[in-house]
Amino acid sequence: MIKLNQYEYKEEYTYYMLQALREGDKEVFRKDFLNLHPTDQTEFFLSLDDNRRLRIYSFLHPTEFSEIFSELNPDMQKKIIVELDRKYAIDMLNELPSDDAADFFGLLTHKEADFFLTRMEKDAFL
Structure with a gap:
């Protein structure tokens, strides 16, 4: 499980999750997102706009x-x-x-x- 605040490449990790979300790559997004600590999952979710949240619901x-x-x-x-x-x-x-x-x-x-x-x-x- 990855804790983003302790992860050296936090911005890069977040970027790739956003990219997978934007491109509709469910498998890649799920792999990266579900590997995060639950607190980081929540923080990432809260950082999203309405449209990206809608995509999350279809991915999880x-x-x-x-x-x-x-x-x-x-x-x-x-x-x-x-x-x-x-x-x-x-x-x-x-x-x-x-x-x-x-x-x-x-x-x-x-x-x-x-x-x-x-x-x-x-x-x-x-």
């Missing part, structure tokens, strides 16, 4: 993205959940540790929380 499995999502501050979580495809969001929320999921649902209106919770329960039984 909901389980993988749930680790990043749980590290985001509450305001960012509310922003990100709107960007996600509903099915992807539900799958990702199913993967969150229960305390992180409870914290997230506490940020939402009753109607918003109910939307996700009802569908999460249905997915769990399918």
Whole structure:
């Protein structure tokens, strides 16, 4: 696992991940990104604009993205959940540790929380 703050070629490593993301090279991006320490994954994710974040969602499995999502501050979580495809969001929320999921649902209106919770329960039984 690579920790970027201890890695001699941090800028170069980041450049190649951005290039793979831009070019749609899913395999290269996943290899480099998933090799990063989770803190660095979150920092990299937060540095991206909206369009690049959308690409990340298509490159990462909901389980993988749930680790990043749980590290985001509450305001960012509310922003990100709107960007996600509903099915992807539900799958990702199913993967969150229960305390992180409870914290997230506490940020939402009753109607918003109910939307996700009802569908999460249905997915769990399918």
